[in-house]
Amino acid sequence: MTTVLFDMDGIVLEGPRTDPQVYADAADAAVADLEIDPSPAQREDFRRHDAERIRTHCEELGVDPDRFWELKERYASQGTHDRLRAGEREIYDDVATIRDLADRTTVGLVTNNRHETAEFVADYVGIDFDAVRGRDPTFEGYERRKPDSYYIEDALATLGVADGVYVGDSHKDVAAGQAAGLETVYVRRDHNRDHERPPNATVELEGLTGLPAALESL
Structure with missing residues (x-):
């Protein structure tokens, strides 16, 4: 996979x-x-x-x-x-899908959020990501956020791969994934339910549970 x-x-x-x-x-x-x-x-x-x-x-x-x-x-x-x-911000229930995928294929976490928080979240949810990349705590790091593909490309370089899939919930995610040469999965959540589908998103899903089947079809 x-x-x-x-x-x-x-x-x-x-x-x-x-x-x-x-x-x-x-x-x-x-x-x-x-x-x-x-x-x-x-x-x-x-x-x-x-x-x-x-x-x-x-x-x-x-x-x-x-x-x-x-x-x-x-x-x-x-x-x-x-x-x-403190439970003031929750984890989505379907994150278990990522945990299952991590047992079968290479997975990474790439975010506009701070790198320190990305590492914390990876440990907090108990998923063994093969690469974790968040923004650097500098002005330059902030400017490299998606839709810039910098952090996605950096994660791909860390993994030693050139292709794959990027899964996100925003137009910026899809744009950055495409710029990095990846297929893209656009996931619907409550906060983006009424947003238009990003142009050229490879797949659109209502949550993560359908992701394994979607990956098989790519």
């Missing part, structure tokens, strides 16, 4: 993205660590993920933008992990 790479948010973790409050709390923690005193407007920008504004404000406040970004990413990962442990 072919190599199968999976998105994380919306495929493994319920919901399409990290709760914005996690980033807000992470920014506040980074501000405290760096002992800076931003204005209310600056603090509000720090809480968002606008890389250019964060760079500008860090320079205005005399701190290293790269250091601030790294701290914010680290605290965001910690906050996400705490929410998972």
Whole structure:
């Protein structure tokens, strides 16, 4: 069976993205660590993920933008992990399908989310992924998110393969998978139920349970 790479948010973790409050709390923690005193407007920008504004404000406040970004990413990962442990964010029930596939073929986890969180989630769900790749905690790492195919291609290189399937829940997932030369599976969840199917998605599924049969047909 072919190599199968999976998105994380919306495929493994319920919901399409990290709760914005996690980033807000992470920014506040980074501000405290760096002992800076931003204005209310600056603090509000720090809480968002606008890389250019964060760079500008860090320079205005005399701190290293790269250091601030790294701290914010680290605290965001910690906050996400705490929410998972507390049951504030759940795992989809059909993730068992990935666990079964991992016993039969090569599987990977490739996400726009932070690499630290991707590794945590892989361990948390108890799936032996052959490759795990999330974004690097740098400005450059953030800019390489899907629809850029950088992280998918990096995972493929790690696995030593050039083809396979990418499974995701967004247009960006399908675009990135196609750019990396993979077949793509678009999975319907509650948050994308009314979205148009991405152009040229190879397969569309109502959840992961139909994935093994779909892979056999590719």
